[in-house]
Amino acid sequence: MIWNEPMECMSRDQMYDLQSRRLRNLVTRVYHNVEFYRKKMQILGLEPGDINTVDDLVKLPFTTKQDLRDNYPFGLFATPKSEVVRVHASSGTTGKSTVVAYTRKDIDIFSEVVARALSCSGVTRNDTIQISFGYGLFTGGLGIHYGAEKLGAAVVPASGGNTAKQITLLQDFGSTVLACTPSYAAYLAEAITEAGINAEDLPLRIGVFGAEPWSQEMKVKIENGLKIKAYDIYGLSEIIGPGVANNCDCQNGLHIAEDHFIPEIIDPVTFNQLAPGVTGELVFTTVTKEAMPLLRYRTRDLSSLDYDPCGCGRTNVRMAKIFGRSDDMLIIRGVNVFPSQVESVLLEIPEAKPHYMLIVDRKGTMDTLEIQVEIDEKFFSDEIVQLNNIRNKIKHKVESVLGISVIISLMEHKTIQRSEGKAQRVIDKRKI
Numbered sequence: 001m002i003w004n005e006p007m008e009c010m011s012r013d014q015m016y017d018l019q020s021r022r023l024r025n026l027v028t029r030v031y032h033n034v035e036f037y038r039k040k041m042q043i044l045g046l047e048p049g050d051i052n053t054v055d056d057l058v059k060l061p062f063t064t065k066q067d068l069r070d071n072y073p074f075g076l077f078a079t080p081k082s083e084v085v086r087v088h089a090s091s092g093t094t095g096k097s098t099v100v101a102y103t104r105k106d107i108d109i110f111s112e113v114v115a116r117a118l119s120c121s122g123v124t125r126n127d128t129i130q131i132s133f134g135y136g137l138f139t140g141g142l143g144i145h146y147g148a149e150k151l152g153a154a155v156v157p158a159s160g161g162n163t164a165k166q167i168t169l170l171q172d173f174g175s176t177v178l179a180c181t182p183s184y185a186a187y188l189a190e191a192i193t194e195a196g197i198n199a200e201d202l203p204l205r206i207g208v209f210g211a212e213p214w215s216q217e218m219k220v221k222i223e224n225g226l227k228i229k230a231y232d233i234y235g236l237s238e239i240i241g242p243g244v245a246n247n248c249d250c251q252n253g254l255h256i257a258e259d260h261f262i263p264e265i266i267d268p269v270t271f272n273q274l275a276p277g278v279t280g281e282l283v284f285t286t287v288t289k290e291a292m293p294l295l296r297y298r299t300r301d302l303s304s305l306d307y308d309p310c311g312c313g314r315t316n317v318r319m320a321k322i323f324g325r326s327d328d329m330l331i332i333r334g335v336n337v338f339p340s341q342v343e344s345v346l347l348e349i350p351e352a353k354p355h356y357m358l359i360v361d362r363k364g365t366m367d368t369l370e371i372q373v374e375i376d377e378k379f380f381s382d383e384i385v386q387l388n389n390i391r392n393k394i395k396h397k398v399e400s401v402l403g404i405s406v407i408i409s410l411m412e413h414k415t416i417q418r419s420e421g422k423a424q425r426v427i428d429k430r431k432i
């Protein structure tokens with residue numbers, strides 16, 4: 001079902017007009033209400049009247065995570081604090097966390113875009129959705145919660161962790177939809193099998209997974225393990241949280257809620273806009289948010305845009321599945337390596353389980369990449385020859401894709417830490 005047909009299926013011309021109108025309104029609001037934006041625009045010699053259509057976006061300054069940090073906690077608010085009804089924050093592995101805020105209308109928009117995203121994944125009011133994203137400052141739990149309620153589904157607010165309890169809830173409450181990170185879904189699939197439960201006996205039918213990059217091969221492993229159809233939900237706290245974009249049944253990219261978030265793809269070095277189909281950094285301008293709207297926010301996520309009509313009937317632009325962030329990219333002996341590339345190769349190998357770690361180090365002047373990967377118990381053996389064969393097979397495949405030599409360490413069942421939220425899959429000892 002298409003949740004909001006007028007907004008999701010309008011003509012491209014109508015979308016252009018709507019976005020342009022909303023953009024004009026946004027620029028006027030931030031110019032008058034946020035000193036940070038007024039100053040940035042003044043430096044560029046810009047006044048609100050200079051921005052008339054979406055084509056004028058390129059004149060506007062970018063906003064970065066550093067800008068949010070510099071204005072920590074509340075410096076970018078565009079409304080009085082009394083209008084704010086909720087705040088979220090991202091933990092941030094480096095530096096201070098970034099804070100985001102919502103007015104009541106912002107929460108309505110958040111719920112609306114999540115309801116759309118869930119509908120896009122085939123979720124209906126007849127479903128029971130188990131939300132195993134963390135509840136708290138992270139936007140995953142509460143964000144999906146409000147959207148699922150708006151849709152009318154029955155919400156089981158399980159939050160993250162406590163895997164035994166999650167399985168009991170899946171069984172006893174008959175959850176038909178699971179929302180969590182893909183790495184946790186892979187862990188749950190394994191735990192269900194270990195508990196002697198046949199996934200086919202569970203009513204679960206749909207998975208809504210996101211908050212971290214995951215490969216097509218990981219999707220297949222999870223779908224087979226849980227006997228469900230999996231959908232990709234994308235978002236980031238700075239823009240609103242989950243629900244910025246979602247796959248439809250055609251599974252050919254994620255439709256962006258572009259009446260609220262205008263996307264651009266830029267070259268991260270020249271900052272020029274890139275044409276549809278070309279991969280670059282995703283940038284969003286939030287045209288309807290009240291408390292903390294952002295102009296041209298640089299996400300660091302790498303994707304491309306596709307404006308071609310989609311078989312599902314939605315006309316909203318699609319972004320390609322994110323394969324990584326520019327800051328996730330490892331440079332090993334001068335070669336660019338994305339963890340998701342390694343994941344794709346590993347999970348094509350039947351003996352490999354979806355649990356792995358990349359350990360980057362430096363011996364002398366030489367970078368090294370060790371890939372630790374768990375092997376399915378069925379294939380683990382006391383015979384060194386057999387293990388060597390598996391190791392060589394993996395090494396050969398990975399090296400032919402990455403173009404650099406790697407060290408493969410086969411790991412026994414459960415020796416790699418399982419994740420309940422976003423997985424941490426890289427240890428770069430060069431930085432320690």
Ligand code: DLL
Pocket residue numbers: 090133138139140209210211212213214232233234235236237238241242243299301322325
């Ligand atoms: O992860 C919001 C979210 C919650 C999205 C639940 C989906 C589901 P942050 O913690 O601010 O917000 O992290 C945002 O996570 O810039 C991407 O790098 C990454 N990310 C989010 N969704 C996806 C996805 C939430 N579907 C950052 N595929 C983003 C790949 C994703 N990466």
